[in-house]
Amino acid sequence: MHTTIEPSILYLGTPVVLISTRNEDGTTNVAPMSSTWFLGWGCMIGLNSGSQTTLNLLREKECVLNLPSVDQAYAPDRLARLTGRNPLTPDKVAMGYRYEKDKLGAAGLTATPSDLVKAPRVTECPIQLEAIVQASHPFGGFEPARAFGENTSDTPLVLAVELKIVRVHAEESLLVTGKKNHIDPDKWKPLLMSFAQYYGLAPGRIFPSKLAEIPEEQYRPYEDMAKLPTA
Numbered sequence: 001m002h003t004t005i006e007p008s009i010l011y012l013g014t015p016v017v018l019i020s021t022r023n024e025d026g027t028t029n030v031a032p033m034s035s036t037w038f039l040g041w042g043c044m045i046g047l048n049s050g051s052q053t054t055l056n057l058l059r060e061k062e063c064v065l066n067l068p069s070v071d072q073a074y075a076p077d078r079l080a081r082l083t084g085r086n087p088l089t090p091d092k093v094a095m096g097y098r099y100e101k102d103k104l105g106a107a108g109l110t111a112t113p114s115d116l117v118k119a120p121r122v123t124e125c126p127i128q129l130e131a132i133v134q135a136s137h138p139f140g141g142f143e144p145a146r147a148f149g150e151n152t153s154d155t156p157l158v159l160a161v162e163l164k165i166v167r168v169h170a171e172e173s174l175l176v177t178g179k180k181n182h183i184d185p186d187k188w189k190p191l192l193m194s195f196a197q198y199y200g201l202a203p204g205r206i207f208p209s210k211l212a213e214i215p216e217e218q219y220r221p222y223e224d225m226a227k228l229p230t231a
């Protein structure tokens with residue numbers, strides 16, 4: 001039996017990402033987000049236009065998507081309701097956010113230089129994806145609070161930002177034994193957000209997947225990854 005409901009959000013479960021970007025003064029901002037999905041080496045992320053991350057991303061055109069496992073759930077939670085933007089936007093004031101300049105320090109995280117982008121990686125995250133902005137699109141304008149062209153400073157817009165991943169760093173212990181390029185889903189324990197709560201995957205695989213019968217190599221977008229186009 002189904003019933004129709006009207007939830008205020010539809011956050012049905014997506015991976016948590018700590019996105020690192022470079023501030024205008026060269027320091028690092030890191031912020032938790034979870035409106036994210038991947039296709040091949042592409043990624044779409046949904047960002048509030050009032051966050052420091054969005055300002056940095058649109059200016060610098062690059063970032064690192066750092067994926068915490070369930071073991072690092074403390075980090076996004078320490079960063080929740082902190083912003084690197086000063087002064088705060090009115091919606092953040094209303095939600096009890098405060099300004100924090102040293103987001104990495106506040107979360108107990110450290111930075112490692114990236115290979116191809118200026119924003120550093122978050123050392124503690126087992127998967128780190130260096131990325132370059134391809135495009136950004138207004139999103140959700142059909143909702144009154146996000147009506148493009150009519151927004152006021154306290155009704156922030158949402159942007160869908162398209163990213164191209166240019167380098168993948170993975171903790172070696174997560175790889176399929178004997179394979180250089182395959183993350184083992186039996187070892188990788190992503191941290192998920194569902195309706196603003198933190199979850200891990202249920203223990204174990206449910207049953208063998210027909211999709212996984214296709215060799216993972218067949219999804220490789222470029223035969224020679226050195227030929228991955230640059231920005």
Ligand SMILES: Cc1cc2nc3c(=O)[nH]c(=O)nc-3n(C[C@H](O)[C@H](O)[C@H](O)COP(=O)(O)O)c2cc1C
Nearest residue numbers: 031032033034035046047048051052053080083084
């Ligand atoms: C687990 C978690 C997930 C979040 N997901 C998103 C998201 O997908 N998009 C977004 O704009 N904000 C998201 N937020 C809120 C941002 O972290 C918040 O806007 C913050 O101010 C961003 O920091 P910044 O202003 O320093 O960039 C999330 C927060 C938490 C704790």
